[in-house]
Amino acid sequence: MVSLSAPRSTGPLVLRLASSPRPALVQEPGAPDEPGAVDQRIELSGRVTVNWAAKFAGLLGAEGIGAGDAVALDLPVHWLSHALALGVLCAEAEPALEGDSPAAVLTDRPEAWPDPSVAVFAVALPRGLEPEFDGPAADPAVVDVAAEIRAQPDALPGPVDHVRPASIPAGADVAPDDDGPRPRLTWAGVRAALEAWDAGRVVTVRP
Template identity: 35%
Template sequence: MNSTDQTPAGLLGAALATDAARPLVTYYDDATGERVELSAATLANWVAKTANLLQDEFAVERGDRVTLLLPAHWQTAVWVLACSAAGAVADLDGDAAAAAVAVSGPDRLDAALACPGDRVALSLRPLGARFPEPPSGFADYAVAAPGQPDAFAAYDPPGPDDPALCVEGQELTGRRLVELARADARQRGLGPGDRVMSLSGYDTWAGLSEGLLAPLAAGASVVLCRNAELLDAAGRAARVASERVTHFAA
């Protein structure tokens, strides 16, 4: 394992170097009909913009906690990887009151208000659209992020043994995250070119691993499905076929 791929952001860098154009995250919302496909290059671009937002606009430093009150979504994947790049600890479904920054979807704004620092709201509308009217006390991610630079360099680069993420109350270093993700990928038999369909949230290790980190560690890709309970069996089978899904994670 190289020193550069011992963090989630490092895994994204490896995917970018291997094949920047290949689809890495495909996202469906069956409540809205939305489908978004992000190549490694497009995902990396969003990660760079978000990491710059954290570092330059919100003055987040290495080790600061960023609470993510978000469902499994392509923008949540961006935030997890951006926190890793900036050296912040991504706290999935954590306590906003203990965070330097709280990031929330439209249904968790009340919980995010407990954050004493900066707060960011994501509309989770199709194509990453902005809120019709920004929530009071929050920066609108769709307004704040697009103008950030397309490349990112950390002022104080995180190391693999720094805390990188907290999920289900367990804090993990970047190195440990990558080890666990690679172990999960081996257990699932994932390899380069595989496509994992995930219906799980990102508030558990299993959901985060199967829906992002294990495929990333294996050189595979993920098809995230939100509100998939609205899809009937025929629709699900059609999606599996059209997306060339090789592995399924409920």
């Protein structure tokens, strides 16, 4: 396991991010009825962002998803979406791009992914800082992230030197079409976030 406690000014992107007490991920409030919006400004330090990523990397590993597995994103842009996507990379899984058959998907609409060969991680995006658990999923094959992530360790599961902007190749994301009111996070968007963090900038999610 990799400790997140030692402060770093150089080295791998994730470890530099984990050592930072400064805001790294910010979401501005949106409309009360807007899916994926938050009720008040949310600020996560680099350390807290990586804490969420580490927990999700642990959950992926517990569910058998790891090195070389392609993972699709099917979530609105949200602070938690960004943190979980970082967790995918920390687990050594790979972005699912056009032409790939994903091994897993992160989604707020599990019914859109009926293929039993795809591990479905259902994500209810909170309007605050704590993921909301609404009870057992209707489909027992679906992993409810809010219910399972709290039990995961805060430590990264292994080395994270590989997590850098160049680790996400150019390509179209694998996800169903969407006509919802809020943009959905893509792996290209995650790459942009990594570039910002690598340069010491804050990633801001706006309505």
